Amino acid sequence: MARNAAFAAIAIAALIAVPFVAPHAEYALDVLFLIFLYGAMATAWNLVGGFAGQVSFGHAAFLGIGAYATAIMTQNGISLWISVPVSALLAGAYSLVIGIPAFRLRGPYFSIATIGIGEATRLIARNWSSLTGGVSGLTLSSAPPLLLQYFAALALLVAAVGLAAWIRASRFGYALAAVRQDTDAAETLGVATTVAKTQALFLSACILGVAGSVYALHYLFVSPDSVFGFSTSIALVIMPIIGGLGTVTGPLIGAVIYTFIREQLAATLANVDLLAFGVLLIAIVVFEPRGILGIADRIRRMRKPPAVTVPDG
Amino acid sequence: MSYGLALIYGVLKIINLANAGFLMLGAYVTWWLFTAYHVDPLLAPLVIIPVFFLIGVGLERTLVRRVLGSEPIISLLLLFGVWLVLQNLAYVIWTGDTRSIENSFIESTVKLGGLQLSIPRLYVFAMGVLSLIALQLFLTRTYLGRAIRATAQDRDAARLVGVDVDRVMGIAFGIGIALAGFGGSLLSLLFSFTPDFGRVLSLKSFCIVVLGGLDSIVGVAFGSVALAIAEAFGVRYMPASMQDLISFVVLVVVLVALPKGIVGTLRSLRRG
Amino acid sequence: MRHSFLALAAAAVACSVVAAATPVATHADNGPTEVVVGAVLPLTGEESTVGTYYKAAYELATKEINDHGGVELRTYGRKIPVKLIIYDDKTDAATSRNLYERLAVQDHVDAMLGGYSTDLVQAQTVVPNQHQIPYVGGGGAASAIYKRGFKTIFSLLASIENLAYTECDFIEEMQAAKKLPKPLRMAVVFENTPHGQDFARGLAQRAKAKPQSFQIVMNEAFDLHGKDFTPLLQKVKATNANAFMADAHLDDYITMQRQYTQAGMHHAYITYGARGPDKKGRDALGKSADYIVAASWWNQAIPNAAVKAFDDKWAKAYPKLNTEWYSALPYETARTLYIALTETGSVDKAKLVETLRHIDIRDTVLPGGHIKFPADGQIEAPFVVTENLPDGKTVIVYPHAEKTGEAVLPVPGS
Numbered sequence: 001m002a003r004n005a006a007f008a009a010i011a012i013a014a015l016i017a018v019p020f021v022a023p024h025a026e027y028a029l030d031v032l033f034l035i036f037l038y039g040a041m042a043t044a045w046n047l048v049g050g051f052a053g054q055v056s057f058g059h060a061a062f063l064g065i066g067a068y069a070t071a072i073m074t075q076n077g078i079s080l081w082i083s084v085p086v087s088a089l090l091a092g093a094y095s096l097v098i099g100i101p102a103f104r105l106r107g108p109y110f111s112i113a114t115i116g117i118g119e120a121t122r123l124i125a126r127n128w129s130s131l132t133g134g135v136s137g138l139t140l141s142s143a144p145p146l147l148l149q150y151f152a153a154l155a156l157l158v159a160a161v162g163l164a165a166w167i168r169a170s171r172f173g174y175a176l177a178a179v180r181q182d183t184d185a186a187e188t189l190g191v192a193t194t195v196a197k198t199q200a201l202f203l204s205a206c207i208l209g210v211a212g213s214v215y216a217l218h219y220l221f222v223s224p225d226s227v228f229g230f231s232t233s234i235a236l237v238i239m240p241i242i243g244g245l246g247t248v249t250g251p252l253i254g255a256v257i258y259t260f261i262r263e264q265l266a267a268t269l270a271n272v273d274l275l276a277f278g279v280l281l282i283a284i285v286v287f288e289p290r291g292i293l294g295i296a297d298r299i300r301r302m303r304k305p306p307a308v309t310v311p312d313g
Numbered sequence: 314m315s316y317g318l319a320l321i322y323g324v325l326k327i328i329n330l331a332n333a334g335f336l337m338l339g340a341y342v343t344w345w346l347f348t349a350y351h352v353d354p355l356l357a358p359l360v361i362i363p364v365f366f367l368i369g370v371g372l373e374r375t376l377v378r379r380v381l382g383s384e385p386i387i388s389l390l391l392l393f394g395v396w397l398v399l400q401n402l403a404y405v406i407w408t409g410d411t412r413s414i415e416n417s418f419i420e421s422t423v424k425l426g427g428l429q430l431s432i433p434r435l436y437v438f439a440m441g442v443l444s445l446i447a448l449q450l451f452l453t454r455t456y457l458g459r460a461i462r463a464t465a466q467d468r469d470a471a472r473l474v475g476v477d478v479d480r481v482m483g484i485a486f487g488i489g490i491a492l493a494g495f496g497g498s499l500l501s502l503l504f505s506f507t508p509d510f511g512r513v514l515s516l517k518s519f520c521i522v523v524l525g526g527l528d529s530i531v532g533v534a535f536g537s538v539a540l541a542i543a544e545a546f547g548v549r550y551m552p553a554s555m556q557d558l559i560s561f562v563v564l565v566v567v568l569v570a571l572p573k574g575i576v577g578t579l580r581s582l583r584r585g
Numbered sequence: 586m587r588h589s590f591l592a593l594a595a596a597a598v599a600c601s602v603v604a605a606a607t608p609v610a611t612h613a614d615n616g617p618t619e620v621v622v623g624a625v626l627p628l629t630g631e632e633s634t635v636g637t638y639y640k641a642a643y644e645l646a647t648k649e650i651n652d653h654g655g656v657e658l659r660t661y662g663r664k665i666p667v668k669l670i671i672y673d674d675k676t677d678a679a680t681s682r683n684l685y686e687r688l689a690v691q692d693h694v695d696a697m698l699g700g701y702s703t704d705l706v707q708a709q710t711v712v713p714n715q716h717q718i719p720y721v722g723g724g725g726a727a728s729a730i731y732k733r734g735f736k737t738i739f740s741l742l743a744s745i746e747n748l749a750y751t752e753c754d755f756i757e758e759m760q761a762a763k764k765l766p767k768p769l770r771m772a773v774v775f776e777n778t779p780h781g782q783d784f785a786r787g788l789a790q791r792a793k794a795k796p797q798s799f800q801i802v803m804n805e806a807f808d809l810h811g812k813d814f815t816p817l818l819q820k821v822k823a824t825n826a827n828a829f830m831a832d833a834h835l836d837d838y839i840t841m842q843r844q845y846t847q848a849g850m851h852h853a854y855i856t857y858g859a860r861g862p863d864k865k866g867r868d869a870l871g872k873s874a875d876y877i878v879a880a881s882w883w884n885q886a887i888p889n890a891a892v893k894a895f896d897d898k899w900a901k902a903y904p905k906l907n908t909e910w911y912s913a914l915p916y917e918t919a920r921t922l923y924i925a926l927t928e929t930g931s932v933d934k935a936k937l938v939e940t941l942r943h944i945d946i947r948d949t950v951l952p953g954g955h956i957k958f959p960a961d962g963q964i965e966a967p968f969v970v971t972e973n974l975p976d977g978k979t980v981i982v983y984p985h986a987e988k989t990g991e992a993v994l995p996v997p998g999s
Contacts, residue, residue, distance in 0.1 A: 026690045027690050027691045030686075030690060053384070053386060055386050055389065055390065057393075101565070101569040102565070102569070104569050105568055105569065107384070107385045107386050107389075108328045108385050108386060108389045109328075109568055111328075111386070111389055112328060112519060112564075112568070113564070113565050113568050113569070115516060116516060116520075116561040116562075116564040116565045116568075117561075117565060119513070119516065119557070119561050120558055120561040120562060120565070123554075123555060123557060123558045123561070124558070126554070126777065126808065127552060127554055127555050127777070127806075129777065129782075129806075134777045134778065134779075134782075134806075135704055135776075135777050135778050135808075135809050136678075136703065136704040136707045136708070136727075136729075136778050136779055137678070137704075137707070137708065139707060139708070139710075139711050139733065140711070141711070141714065141733060141734070141735070142715070143715055219679070219682060219683075219711075220711040220715065221678070221679070221682050221708045221711050223678050223679065223704070223708060225677070225678060225679070226677075226678055226679030226708075229679075230512065234397070237390075237393070241390065271401045271404035271405055271409075271675075272401070272405060274397060274400075274401040274404075275397075275398060275401035275402060275404075275405060277397065278394050278395075278396075278397030278398035278400075278401060279394075279398055281390065281393070281394035281397060282376065282391060282394035282395060282398065285380065285387055285390050285391045285394060286376060286379050286380060286391065289383070289387060404629075408629040408630075408633065409629045409630035409631070409633070409675055409676065410629060410630065410631075410633045410634075411631050411810075411836045411840075413839070413840070413843075413869070415869055419843075420843070420846060420847065420871070420873065422846075422847055422849055424849075429848065429849030431847040431848070433847075434847075503813075504812045504813055504840075505812060505836065505839070505840050506812065507630070507631070510812075544816075545816075548816040548819075548820075549820075552805055552806060552807075553805065553807055553808075553814070553816045553817035553820065554777060554806055554807050554808035554811070556813075556816055
């Protein structure tokens with residue numbers, strides 16, 4: 001644990017130093033910013049999808065609510081000190097509205113229901129034009145300085161990963177793990193499974209709400225199809241699975257891979273990126289459901305004599 | 314296409330997200346045969362059904378079987394991956410341009426007692442009803458069909474009475490995929506489409522399956538009618554652009570309130 | 586162990602930083618080696634037909650400039666060739682915005698040419714505004730885009746409200762000639778974008794001002810890039826409208842008009858806003874596209890020498906692409922940018938914006954021939970009204986200056 005913390009401290013310090021070492025590398029800072037943002041979002045998804053084993057295909061809804069809330073409040077001249085926390089809470093509140101009924105469903109049914117919820121949210125946003133600007137969405141006219149955005153996204157990532165690490169080691173984390181492994185058995189052991197799932201979803205939604213704020217202020221443009229889009233939800237599913245479902249650093253590793261592949265392919269070879277992710281996803285699910293961290297684990301065991309290891313994530 | 318979903322679910326207890334991909338692929342193959350080889354779109358299913366059946370059997374053998382034992386979420390994710398691959402393969406091959414099939418049949422209409430009806434719509438409706446009846450007959454009147462039903466009810470018991478369960482599951486998956494492709498081919502006569510074509514429709518078909526209960530074929534017919542009525546009425550009172558919302562809301566409400574579907578709930582009420 | 590992955594990530598990050606931190610080539614006093622111009626267009630997806638035309642038109646105008654050695658920039662005392670970068674946004678607004686960002690921060694473009702279709706243009710224009718890069722567009726007509734106070738954005742596409750007014754003027758002329766019923770009971774359906782809202786607003790204002798000529802009996806938005814409009818059309822059928830007033834993009838127009846015909850619907854007057862004469866639509870719809878009236882920014886039938894010359898030039902460059910308004914508008918868009926660059930005499934962005942603000946070009950192929958931007962940046966050019974006639978013929982029926990034939994109204998058989 002101490003080594004983990006020390007390594008994390010060095011990594012954070014290095015990332016803080018980047019903008020001062022290379023202040024003119026606008027594009028590199030842009031890519032790093034995206035990695036932070038996606039990393040935080042993937043970590044948030046993983047609290048529900050990985051820790052509690054409730055795979056959601058509708059998580060873009062929370063990002064969208066945060067993004068719209070911030071965009072609307074910013075257009076009305078409300079300070080970010082107010083709008084960002086409010087965005088987080090609105091996303092959290094929405095998670096309760098949909099989580100309480102949806103968690104009556106188990107496993108795959110929950111997943112299917114979340115597709116429906118995500119699509120319904122997007123359709124409402126498209127049609128509620130007076131609030132959301134309809135299909136064309138809302139635009140903001142000026143962004144905070146890139147440096148500020150960079151540090152905001154970094155802070156969000158650190159907070160999300162820190163929260164995930166803390167949850168994993170806590171009683172709450174064990175309750176979620178029990179839900180994932182066997183919900184009925186967890187119930188008999190006295191775990192309030194629905195409460196635990198709902199709490200995880202709430203925290204996850206709040207992080208995505210803040211990510212939505214950061215998104216809106218960076219892109220200056222929020223539309224139903226961009227923030228509520230199914231492709232956003234898909235990205236949130238893909239990243240943690242690639243990295244390692246239910247681990248602390250897996251989603252972040254997934255986010256790095258996802259962002260690099262997408263940045264390389266998006267402008268030139270449209271959709272080849274998602275094709276590659278689809279193939280990767282199938283391969284991981286069939287051969288190593290623990291993702292890249294699982295593969296690393298195998299390689300390590302091949303090199304070293306077998307020993308009892310506690311996965312440390 | 315809902316029947317495909319119901320069949321796969323019933324036999325394998327797997328929710329097949331790849332259905333959306335095969336539905337879309339059915340539409341594209343129909344379009345491609347028509348534009349490249351001038352194959353009449355009405356004949357395309359003759360190619361699609363056997364080919365998709367084989368693809369389904371192959372998919373079951375190579376991938377699905379490997380994850381049957383693990384948590385249900387793993388098979389869901391696997392088929393989600395298959396869908397992602399199919400959809401983006403279609404984007405790479407055919408781009409995201411909107412495609413549609415245009416010939417004189419598609420435009421034709423018939424007057425029936427003052428009502429002008431679109432012939433392709435009637436045709437698609439008739440084919441839907443016919444294939445549902447055929448499927449029902451197959452499942453109740455043939456050995457293979459009965460074996461499929463037995464496997465759906467209890468895999469181990471079926472094995473005990475001598476059903477080749479592995480083979481049956483492959484065939485059931487193949488039929489499910491073939492029906493999805495057939496459905497896509499039919500729908501290409503009515504709508505224009507992009508590689509994202511299957512998503513909303515398969516959510517709808519899932520909604521139908523859920524409405525009718527997840528493992529009854531009669532329920533599927535019932536679910537289709539129920540959703541169609543809900544949409545037709547809903548649209549009168551809300552903007553047409555919100556039409557799809559109806560099915561999503563119905564889906565979520567039914568899943569939450571009546572997890573056994575309407576038919577299942579009625580049944581358990583009668584028994585209770 | 587696990588750390589090796591964090592280390593790997595950190596290494597990857599470091600590499601990217603070093604690569605991106607290598608200084609951007611700054612040009613000396615004798616000017617840049619090339620003028621970099623960028624655009625992001627919907628080359629695939631729902632708007633790919635029009636996007637492909639925009640690309641062809643931008644390339645044609647750029648080739649003409651480069652064939653003469655480039656743009657003449659007097660500050661550097663020579664001609665400098667133009668490098669045109671075009672990306673594909675797949676008809677997705679978020680992608681479009683991100684790729685414009687890429688043009689700004691990675692490709693360091695000197696100026697931008699616009700994308701196509703209202704919702705994408707609305708999203709992408711935040712980028713040139715944020716980076717203060719001159720942006721000349723010909724693809725976003727909704728007036729809302731230009732009411733946001735963005736100072737570096739200019740557009741050659743006149744607003745949809747004016748399009749609606751022009752159609753109303755034409756309808757009144759037809760009513761006076763007893764060719765259309767008075768009042769005209771309009772079923773208005775529009776895509777739920779600022780484009781469609783502009784159209785509906787324009788018609789609503791006319792209906793309010795002249796209730797004896799126009800009545801609105803239905804007013805409803807539909808989803809952009811929809812796949813099934815039958816429920817909407819059923820609602821239209823249930824009204825007593827005698828005019829079907831739709832505003833739709835090309836793909837929606839084709840889908841909707843096919844379903845309109847399948848549902849056996851008839852009205853004395855049918856319009857889809859700017860859609861109708863498009864060759865793609867006529868090929869796809871056949872007879873179903875006959876008698877559709879459209880108000881458009883341009884038509885190849887405009888009877889004047891400049892239009893004829895452009896039509897010939899286009900046909901020679903792109904024998905497979907019919908000449909459409911979306912050939913002429915983007916061509917003039919790129920030409921406007923190059924003329925403005927020449928007048929500015931350098932690639933100084935602020936000066937280029939200043940030039941564009943005061944530019945006055947006379948010899949264009951647009952109706953009226955005149956390009957000049959008011960304070961909000963959106964041109965105020967006249968429209969031409971066309972009607973599709975059987976056998977693929979299209980005539981200009983309004984205004985009188987451009988007229989090439991007589992309108993056949995009401996729609997026969999209605």
